[in-house]
Amino acid sequence: MFENDDEPNCRRDRSGGSLRPDCRHCFGLCCVALSFAASADFAIEKKSGKPCPNLQTDFRCSIHKDLRHKGFKGCTAFDCFGAGQQVSQITFKGIDWHDNQKTAGRMFDVFPVMLQLHEMLRYLTEALALKTSLPLHGELRLALDETQQLAQLNPDSLLKLDVPAHRSKINTLLLETSERVWAKSCRQLKNKRINRRGADLIGAQLRGADLKGADLRGACLIAADLRGADLRAADFIGADLRDADLSGADLSGSIFLTQAQINSAEGDVHTELPHRLARPQHWSVLGK
Incomplete structure (x- = not known):
């Protein structure tokens, strides 16, 4: 509440x-x-x-x-x-x-x-x-x-x-x-868009992963390790980020990411968020 x-x-x-x-x-x-x-x-x-x-x-x-x-x-x-x-x-x-x-x-x-x-x-x-x-x-x-x-x-x-x-x-x-x-942000990339829509990524080890522009709609990312991941321009509609570690991750320019999703995750001062979202008070003030 x-x-x-x-x-x-x-x-x-x-x-x-x-x-x-x-x-x-x-x-x-x-x-x-x-x-x-x-x-x-x-x-x-x-x-x-x-x-x-x-x-x-x-x-x-x-x-x-x-x-x-x-x-x-x-x-x-x-x-x-x-x-x-x-x-x-x-x-x-x-x-x-x-x-x-x-x-x-x-x-x-x-x-x-x-x-x-x-x-x-x-x-x-x-x-x-x-x-x-x-x-x-x-x-x-x-x-x-x-x-x-x-x-x-x-x-x-x-x-x-x-x-x-x-x-x-x-x-x-x-x-x-x-x-x-995705087309505008990742047009310089030769590979196709990363599609992890609805994927089961509970506890996934994705530290430092290049997920720029990824389709993460409905993905279950509970307790996933996303430290230092590149999540710019990623689509987060319906993604479950409970206890996911976003420390040092770059989510700037990501779309359809809500404050509630961010509040359910973990992060730190090095996590880059879209300007419309606030850094939760419970996040660590120290980098991991």
């Missing part, structure tokens, strides 16, 4: 809506609507619809400043892309689930749908900011506007959405964007 004050450079979509979590205007939806299993990321098991025991009546986390040490590092890596405040303040017009139990179930069901829509908005906004995607800007703007309109629907309409179909359409545009970024 994020606190808005800890999130610099709040992004907004073209309609003015925030794509960063603002917990001050959310009803703790990520701490109630979602489930999690006891693991290295969560100290306890929690079912969807059940409030986390650390959630206070004012919807703030009682251990927010000590989440990682209390066994809840998964919370520090979660990002709702602004879906929480959208559902709380717009979809349900500021009526929280404490005050109206009849809306609670519907609110908890709507949140995962909104989460997916806002995730798509986040990627589309980034794609539009890339000069290399200029030929696609018309289609990207239309897709962003359509997705924003869907996010404004009422609860019943949101629950009827065919989200996978819409995501598929958006994904086609994002793939084209990714290919254009």
Whole structure:
């Protein structure tokens, strides 16, 4: 669970809506609507619809400043892309689930749908900011506007959405964007693009690897050793970077990499990040 004050450079979509979590205007939806299993990321098991025991009546986390040490590092890596405040303040017009139990179930069901829509908005906004995607800007703007309109629907309409179909359409545009970024950044390379899409790279030894422009979509990089790796212009949509070591790695110019992914990884002062992302406080201040 994020606190808005800890999130610099709040992004907004073209309609003015925030794509960063603002917990001050959310009803703790990520701490109630979602489930999690006891693991290295969560100290306890929690079912969807059940409030986390650390959630206070004012919807703030009682251990927010000590989440990682209390066994809840998964919370520090979660990002709702602004879906929480959208559902709380717009979809349900500021009526929280404490005050109206009849809306609670519907609110908890709507949140995962909104989460997916806002995730798509986040990627589309980034794609539009890339000069290399200029030929696609018309289609990207239309897709962003359509997705924003869907996010404004009422609860019943949101629950009827065919989200996978819409995501598929958006994904086609994002793939084209990714290919254009690779073509421009790696055009001097004679070899083909490195394709590790969906690859099982758990614990992989990739120290110093040349992965410039690599397609790492959906790759499982849990605990992978990526120290000193060249990851410039790599596509990270859906990649799992939990406990991956990015110390000294160069991720500058990488695309579709989120703050949540970075927060779930390890790194140091020598890790090069895209300008839009912040260096996590838990990262080592010393090089490895």
